[in-house]
Amino acid sequence: MKKRRILYSFLMAVVLILTACSSGKEEMKFTSESRSEQKADTGSGDSYGYTAETTSEGPAAAEELKDSGTLGGETSSNTSANSADSGRKRIRRISLELETVEFDGALKVITEEMQKAGGYVESSSINGNRTTNNSSRSAQYTLRIPIDKTDGFVKMMGDSMTLIHQEENSKDVTLEYVDTESKVKTLQIEQERLLALLEKSDNIDAIISLEDRLSDVRYELEQNASALRTYDNLIDYATITLYVSEVERITQVESKGTGSRMKTGLMNSLLTMRDGFVELAVWFVVNLPYILFWGVVIGLSAWIFVRKFYRKDKKKFPASKVNTANEKKEEDNQKD
Structure with missing residues (x-):
């Protein structure tokens, strides 16, 4: 066993x-x-x-x-x-600060070059008026230029105006772009599967559940597709911000040499003095009516005050008393 x-x-x-x-x-x-x-x-x-x-x-x-x-x-x-680097997804932003003595011509050049490049204006503003002060006008443009035309457009702006400052930055959004693109494809596949199940289903509860999920999937799909379109626009079109100022003379770049610095400083001082005299003359002509008005008022006030003061002196010291006093003094001097 x-x-x-x-x-x-x-x-x-x-x-x-x-x-x-x-x-x-x-x-x-x-x-x-x-x-x-x-x-x-x-x-x-x-x-x-x-x-x-x-x-x-x-x-x-x-x-x-x-x-x-x-x-x-x-x-x-x-x-x-x-x-391999060309496959990266980057958002490019450029900021340019420009000066010009021909403000209207500069704005015309900006518009023409933007249209040639196939870009568009995202926002713009113009400040100042020629009648108030010729050197006070300025403009700010936010432009969207195709990425392959960006460098040519920036060069044209520097050639047509005086470039004072340039700033550029680039943001790599490859990972975000790929992640969003993958979500879109995943949601599209899930949407197709839900639609296929919805056609085959006969159960009311299952149909309601599938429709609820399908609504959520469509909402998420639309959000991610919209984000993907926004990425495409930011990647395909560079954002260029232009600050254009109208000036009477262009700012000269100062060299490092001592003699050149002295020469530049002297020229700037003379030009500043000239501008000061010009501004003084303009101010005087513009305010001439006020100057004449207040001159007349002050002159009349002074004349009235002097007249009153002279009359008081006459009443206080009459002419006869003055003459008598003088005669007495002369007689006393003769006696002595």
């Missing part, structure tokens, strides 16, 4: 071991198959994969990244690096 029990136990142990091995093999096989399917989906551009969507170019972009050194661990050349 004992031998039989031992034999049965041994057989059961062998059966359990074989069962565990077969289940382990099936699990490993399922895992490897799922991994291969995931890799295949990622390589085919599925919405759940990010590797091939980084540059939104599919296998060609992946091959390009491999050649440039991003994939494969090889050292990239300058040509390959430039090619």
Whole structure:
């Protein structure tokens, strides 16, 4: 009996071991198959994969990244690096501060060059008036210029006017762009699946649940698609801000030499004195009516005051008394 029990136990142990091995093999096989399917989906551009969507170019972009050194661990050349860099998504902003003595002509040049480049005005403002002060007018433009025409437009602005200050910055939004693009594709796939399930479903509760989820998916899809369109606009069109000031003379760039600095300072002082005399003459002519009016008022007031004071002196010291006093003094002097 004992031998039989031992034999049965041994057989059961062998059966359990074989069962565990077969289940382990099936699990490993399922895992490897799922991994291969995931890799295949990622390589085919599925919405759940990010590797091939980084540059939104599919296998060609992946091959390009491999050649440039991003994939494969090889050292990239300058040509390959430039090619890979061109796939980045960047938002470019430029700020220009300009001076001109021909304000109206400068504004005309800005409009013409913007239209030639295929850009448009996002906002604009003009301050000042020619009748008040010729050097007080200024303008501010926020322009959107196609990215491939941006450098030519900036150069034209510097050639037609005097560039005082230039500032530029670039923001890399590649990761945000790819993430938003991936969300859009994922939501589109989910929307298609929900629509397919909605057509096949006959259960009222299931239909209501599917419609609720479909409404949420459509809302998220619209938000992400709108964000993607905004990114495209900011990437394809550079934002250029122009500050244009009208001046009587262009600001000269001062060199570092002592003699040149002295010459520039002397010229600036003389020009400032000239401008001061001109402004004084203009102020005098403009305010001449007020000057004449107050001159007449002050003159009449002074004349009336002097007349009154003279009359009081006459009453206090009459002329006869003055003459008598003088005669007495002369007689006293003669007697002495």
